[in-house]
Amino acid sequence: MQSIDKLFVNREKQTAGFIKMLQGQTPKRIMLIEASGGLGKSWTVEFMRVECQRRGIPNTEIDFADSIVFDFLALLRRARDGFGIAAFNLFTQAINEVTQPTVRIETGAANTNAINNLLGQSNTFSGSNVNVGEVIAGNVIKDNSFVINADNAVVRQALQDRLSGAFFACLASLTSQGPLCFFFDTYDKVTVEAEAWLMGHLLPQIRDGLITNVVVVIAGRSVPKLDNQWDHLIARTGLDLLSEPHVKEYLVQRRGLNDDPNVIKALFQGSTGQPQLLAMLADNILRSQASGGDDDWL
Amino acid sequence: MTGSEPHQCPSCEQLLRPTSLFCPRCGTPIMPTVSNALQLSITQILASMKPGQAEVMRRCAIPRWFDAEILAVLRERDDGNNANILQQVAEYSFVRQIGEGRYAFIDDVRNYLLGDWRLRPDELRRIHERLYTYFERRMGSTMVENRATWLREIVSYDLLLASTSSVSQAKLADELTQPASTDPDVLTQAMTKVERALLRFRNLFDAAFNAHRMAEAEAILLAAEEQSNILVPLVRDWLLYYRGKMNFAMVRLDEAIECFEILLKRDDLDPELYVLLANSLGDVQVEAGQWSASILSYQKALATPKIELAQQAEAHLGIADAYNEIAVSAGGWHQPQIQKYPIARAFAKVFQSIAIIPMFLLVSILRRLGAAVPKPLILLRYQNWLLARIFRASREQTMAAYRIFRQQNDQMNLIRCEMRLIDIDVLFGSVDEAIELAKQSLERPGCEEPYRKARVQVTLARALIAKRDFAQAIDMLNQALTVFRAVDDGRWEARVLTTLGRALQESGQTEAALKTYQAGLVRARGIGSVLSRERILYELRTWRRSELTYPTEISTILRDEPTQRFVARFPRFLLPYLQVGQTLLIPLILVFAAIVAPTVGNQTIVQASNNLVLPAADVYIFPWYRLIISPLIMLVATGVGYSVLGLIVLWYMPMTQLRNNQPTVHTLTPDELIHYDSSGHESHRIKWADVTEIITADRRVWKRPLMVFSRSFVRSTMQPLLRVDGITGWYNSVIYLIEKRAREAGAQMSYLSANISLLRSAWGGVIGLGTLLLSLIIASVNGWIPNLAEFLPATFYAILQLVGFSGILLIGPTIFWTVIRPLRLDNEFALDERLPSLAAMIGFIVMVLFIITDGAIVRVPIFSVSLFIAGVYVFSEGIYQLGVRRGKDRRWRTGVTIVGFGLLLGAMLIVRETVWREFYHARSYAYAIQGNGAAAADDRLREVAQTSLLFERPMVIEEAVLASQNSDWEQADQQYTAIVNNRGYDARTQALAYHNWALTELARCKKNSCSEAELARIAQFEATAIELIDQAITQHNANPEERAVLLEAQGTAYIEVGQIPAAIQKLTEALASTSEPQAQQRIRELLNSLQR
Structure with missing residues (x-):
């Protein structure tokens, strides 16, 4: 894969807006990039991520094109790993407490505490042979990588709510030190649970001011449908086709093609300025200039 | 961007290959399209x-992603x-x-390459097989938590392989020209693989x-769906079903319904899938609030022959849920507003105690027979009938499911059913049974699990509250x-808080109750639970309605709750029936009273100026026992009918209508007003700022709108007119909140009030006046107060009596409120099209009744006339409105207008003489009371002179006297002969006839000389009259005045036959009997002349 720095052109409007959001120069906190295929959404997201890294801003990217099943837990784990696991010990501990082979509510009056503490530190799970909360590498708690395994939708929901609570507690702590950023790419393939968390937890928390200093970028062929209550928080944008100068910049400066106006023009017209197609045409030309590789792969 | 896009050369129009860069015919360079360029590039x-x-x-491109291992495969x-x-x-x-x-290829490239692979199915299949084997191997050697990932891949490749195998076998079979040569086993095997x-x-x-x-x-589903176009139809059907289920789980209800409905339209579905589909569709529709539709879906499942028992039970329970949701969404039992004044409360209580008797008897019998029926007090209010019917339907369906689950010993589902049954038992007031059942549930295996147990406990607590065991319930x-x-x-936390609030409220812990309700509201709001929120709002509203002193915070909470839902208490289709029923009730009672209550008072005798005597005008009197008994009989009959009707609704009201017409819902959110129509679909969504006009058309007795007769309309930009019916639960609150929110949102709106307060309007004043006048006249003629006829000028009294007895002051406003106004409003807002026809029909029935009873619909003639005119008017109005409806057809419209007015005019002409006759009759009565016999007799003769087609009174004497007065000897002779020869007439009539006949004959003899024989006949008449008058006085138990007139007539007769002493004796008796000064003077003068 080639680095984004090498490839990226144009998209000044989007990136400038994004930087403003990071710097808190605008009340907007959520950027929605909606565009059809091949217009460079993932490139734009990737470029923004690089920008974050350059500025030392914690960020995480969830690409729903990934073959991973982004259930609730996978989503939070991915986000945690992106921001840095050290800041999420409380959350990891909560994961280790609730992700057990079986969750069964103890019965009887004598066990009221067990019920009360079901979601607390001292909960008692039957059938568990796992030591929870194992500490590794100093202050970082290791995730035991179990899944939520509850036989009841309500209990499952309760566990998820608790995990979400722990996650946001850690996130709030992290945002007190500076801004951070969520990137959601290929939103058109979002899973049920991921969407539920995004729409039911993350975005409302931002809207209601419960977490601050957080920027969210969502890109896809479709993006969440949010009503006008969100207008003050949302920057909606699409992606245009590249202009001829940008095509030239991409081909000559990024991909190293000769600056032949006829070729540039032909490629611009052939690609109609669509970044994906342009990249493939460039691949094609570079491929024709190359020796054809060393080996036949079969 | 998949597939190729063939195009033509712009110069020579040669059809080009998608990847062509030059035209092969003319060499023109070709600019590819984006998709073609991408394909070209790849x-x-x-x-x-x-x-x-x-x-x-x-x-x-074949796998959805690849890594080094998959690359190796x-x-x-x-x-x-x-x-x-x-x-x-x-x-x-x-x-x-x-x-x-x-890694993975971008979608467009992968799709393009997959398209190519489909042209090489055998190679593709071999690669699929290798991938399938690889994933199987990989699953066997991987960690537990990743097994699902690999299993998913395996299953999707398994489906692909089975499908491609099946398709290739089918193709092979198609290609073979001799089907007999196809091995059926191969196809069966292929299908088995698919299955x-x-x-x-x-x-x-x-x-x-x-x-x-x-x-x-x-x-898992996405993986399977990815190449669905190469899957066999059976697999595709199942995938679509599961897609629907996923959409349901994601609360994408519309999409879920769409998936299921696409499949259900097919008639070649796998029966197992059909049942699952119908049940699943029902589940989604319940969630979407399309309860009517959901019931139909469940019924489709039940109608499938291959349905399994458990599925059958689920379908029954689904229907029970749908019914329950319909009922619960309406709030709960109707709570009447507590009366403000103690006397009104006492009156209401007395009325309720009497009215409940028939219902109490019937319900007690039914409950003893084991029927599930609500308490009489609940059924006393018709507003609860439909709700009770729905709960009964829900209970029946729950019982059907319960029986199946019991047969299958499915303890968990038995508990589910029992919880529903307990709730219904509590609602029906069968508290002991509910508590017993709850205890039974708690004993069931599986109920020891705390979560499940807690749910049963909440149900039990509701029963305990009904039992007033608040401590245990709390x-x-x-x-x-x-x-x-x-x-x-x-969700359950909010439910508990609702029930707890109720327990605290009823146990008198007001503050704690209020706090609990508030906490419940916050919780319900937090989780977005509509039913929990509405349940608490219902409790608060009933609290406010049932107590005179309630915490003032309730109003604030109800005002400020951001989202509220208001559901109609009835489906709209029932509204006209309720309107007609309620409208007709009071007029029917009045008409019945008018038929039964009046009776003719004793008729006295008056003497005309030429000594002819005739019966005075009679008057209808209203004995007190009839005045009380007749409405009471009607009320009791109505009460019994009402109770029977209630029970018929409860048992037999067809639910089909309800399934197609669920109550409408208005949801008020902070931003907009949403209306769901009778099929549960959203029909209006109005932003508050878009409201342009609020029109209220409420009908109130005093201040409170009558629910079935009131309605309001909300006009807005870009949306059709929205109607809010008075039958909407908490109607006043809805209208108040709509106005408030629209105003706060800055809507530029106007108000139009078409309200009527029945008793506070001019028409109300008219009704009050009519009632007062009628009461005065009844009291007057009954002798409970001094007779008004004695004090008032006779003409004025006659008019008053006519106006009072005609009931015009009562009928007029009633027609305005029940016919004119609704029809005009109905026409203005294009409401129920049946109303004009109904009005016309009622009017027509009244007209026909008038004709077939010869004008005597009721006993009092002038009231009959009023009813007839009212009937004609209502008929005319009905057909006029029908004409207006067909506004485009001007001829028709003009025609009905002319017919309407013509009818009205004709009716006026028909009754004109009857009205005059009744006027003379009434005035004659007044004159008679005032002792002015001559004037009274004159009016009697004027009365009889009126010819009338309808409502003929027997006035033979009066007619004969009129002939006598007109010196029409022959006519008089015939009429007197007819009377005296008819044994049907009583002694008095015959006596009067003989006497008057004699006087008439004398008068004739004075003008034309008579023979001795004729004079002897006259004497004979008088003798007979004298004899009959004695009989009449005895038989009739005549009052002093009547006796005086008869004795005077007898005296006159004696004079005529020359028996002066007897005449003096009779006249002296007459003088002693009468207290009328005029009569006394006349008799004295006669006596003096005799004595001289």
Whole structure:
């Protein structure tokens, strides 16, 4: 894969807006990039991520094109790993407490505490042979990588709510030190649970001011449908086709093609300025200039 | 962007290949389209590669993603170069890294290449087989938590392989010209493979889905759906079904319904799938609030012959849920507003105690027979009938499910059913049975699990509250609350808080109750539970309605709750029936009273100026016992009828109508007003700022709108006129909130009030006046107060009596309120089209009744006339409105208008003489009371002079006297002869006839000389009259005045026959009997002349 720095052109409007959001120069906190295929959404997201890294801003990217099943837990784990696991010990501990082979509510009056503490530190799970909360590498708690395994939708929901609570507690702590950023790419393939968390937890928390200093970028062929209550928080944008100068910049400066106006023009017209197609045409030309590789792969 | 887009050369129009850059015919350079350019690019990239490299690139498009291991499978070699090759593949711009070491082609490129692969099915199938084997191997050697990932891949490849195998066998069979040569076993085997693969897929999906691992279930489904176009139809059908289920789980209800409905339209569905589909569709529709539709869906499932018992039970329970939702969404039992004044409360209580008797008797019998029926007090209010019917239907369906679950010993579902039954028993007032059942539930295996137990406890607590065992109920609810809070079940937590609030409220802990309700509201709002929120709002509203002193915070809470839902208490289709029923009730009671109550008072005798005597005008009197008994009989009959009707509704009201017409719903959110129509579909969504006009058309007795006769309308930009019926629960609150929110949103709106307060309007004043006048006249003629006729000028009294007895002051406003106004309003807003026809029909019936009873619909003639005119008017108004409806047809409209007015005019002409006759009659009565016999007799003769087609009174004497007065001897002779020869007439009539006949004959003899024989006949008449008068005085028990007139007549007769002493004796007796000064003077003068 080639680095984004090498490839990226144009998209000044989007990136400038994004930087403003990071710097808190605008009340907007959520950027929605909606565009059809091949217009460079993932490139734009990737470029923004690089920008974050350059500025030392914690960020995480969830690409729903990934073959991973982004259930609730996978989503939070991915986000945690992106921001840095050290800041999420409380959350990891909560994961280790609730992700057990079986969750069964103890019965009887004598066990009221067990019920009360079901979601607390001292909960008692039957059938568990796992030591929870194992500490590794100093202050970082290791995730035991179990899944939520509850036989009841309500209990499952309760566990998820608790995990979400722990996650946001850690996130709030992290945002007190500076801004951070969520990137959601290929939103058109979002899973049920991921969407539920995004729409039911993350975005409302931002809207209601419960977490601050957080920027969210969502890109896809479709993006969440949010009503006008969100207008003050949302920057909606699409992606245009590249202009001829940008095509030239991409081909000559990024991909190293000769600056032949006829070729540039032909490629611009052939690609109609669509970044994906342009990249493939460039691949094609570079491929024709190359020796054809060393080996036949079969 | 998949597939190719063939295009033409712009110069020579040669059809070009998608990848052509030059026209092969004319050489024109061709600019490719975007999709063609992409295909061209990938084609050229592949073409520029070595064949092996290109093939590997093509193969990489087959799996959804690839890593080094999968690359090895695709290359069929693990030679250590895979990582290196992967690196090279990843360099291409159309390859995306989707995870650590995992890559995929961008969708457009992959789809294009997959399209190519489908042209090489055998090769594709071999690669699928290799991938399938690989994933199977990989699953066997991987960690537990990743097994699902590989299993998902295996199952999707299994489906692909089974489908392609089946399709290839089918193709083979098609290609063979001799079907007999096709081995049927091969096809069967192929289908078996498909079914096996499908079963594997279903098991995997269901395992994830039922364990609420939705993301995993969705991933399994996505994997299977990815190449659905090469799957066999059976598999595609199942995938669509599961897609619907996923959409339901994601609360994408419309999409879910669409998936299910697409499948249900097919008639070649797998029966098993059909049942699952119908039940699932029902579940989604219940959730979407399309309860009527959901019931139909469940019934489709039940109608399927192959339905399994458990599915049958689920369908029954689904229908029970739908009915329950319809009922619960309406709030609860109707709570009448507590009366403000003690006397009104006492009156209401007395009325209720009397009215409940028939219902109490019937319900007691039914409950003793074991029927599930609500308490009499609940059924006393018709507003509860429909709700009770729905709850009964829900109970019946629950019982059907209950029986199946009991047969299957399904303890968990038995508990589900029992909870529903307990709730209904509590609502029906069968509290002891409910408590017993709840205890039975708590004993069931499985109920020891705290979460389940807590739910049963809440149900039991409701029964305990009904039993007024508040302490135990509160204790139980607190236990349950702990559990629900522990597992963070907001829905049940809100339910517990609602029930707890009720327990605290009823046990007198006002402040705690209010706080609990508020906490419940916050919780319900937090989790977005509509039913929980509405339940609490219902409790608060009934609290406010049932107590004179309630916490003032309730109003604030109800005003400020951001989202509120208001549901009609009836489906709209029932509204006209209720309107007609309620409208007709009071007029029917009045008409019945008018038929039964009046009776003719004793008729006295008056003497005309020429000594002729005739009966005075009679008057209807209203004996007190009839005045009380007749409405009472009607009320009792109505009460019995009402109770029977209520029970008929409860047992036999067809639910079909309800299934197609559920109550409408208005939801008020902070931003907009949403209306769901009778099929549960959203029909209006109005932003508050878009409201332009609010029109209220309420009908009130005093201040409170009558629910079935009131309605309001909301006009807005871009939306049709929205109607809010008075039958909407908490109607006043809805209208108040709509106005308030629209105003606060800055809507530029106007108000139009078409309200009527029946008793506070001019028409109300008219009704009050009419009632007062009628009461005065009745009291007057009954002798309860001094007779008004004595004091008032006779003409004025006659008019008053006519106006009072005609009931015009009561009928007029009634017609205005029940016919004119509704029809005009109905026409203005294009409401129910049946109303004009109904009005016309009622009017027509009244007209026909008038004709077939010869004008005597009721006893009092002038009241009959009023009813007739009212009937004609209502008929005319009805047909006029029908004409207005057909506004485009001007001829028709003009025609009905003319017919309407013509009818009215005709009716006026028909009754004109009757009215005059009644006027003279009434005035004659007044004159008679005032002792002015001559004037009274004159009016009697004027009365009889009126010819009338209808309502003929027997006035033979009066007619004969008129003939006498007119010196029409022959006519008089005939009439007197007819009377004296008819034994049907009593002695008095015959006496009067003989006497008058004699006087008439004398008068004739004075003008024309008579023979001795004639004079003897006259004497004979008088003798007979004298004899009959004696009889009449005895038989009739005549009053002093009547006796005086008769004795005077007798005296006159004696004079005529020459017996002066006897005449003096009779006249002296007459003088002693009368107290009328005029009569006294006349008799004295006669006596003096005799004595002289």
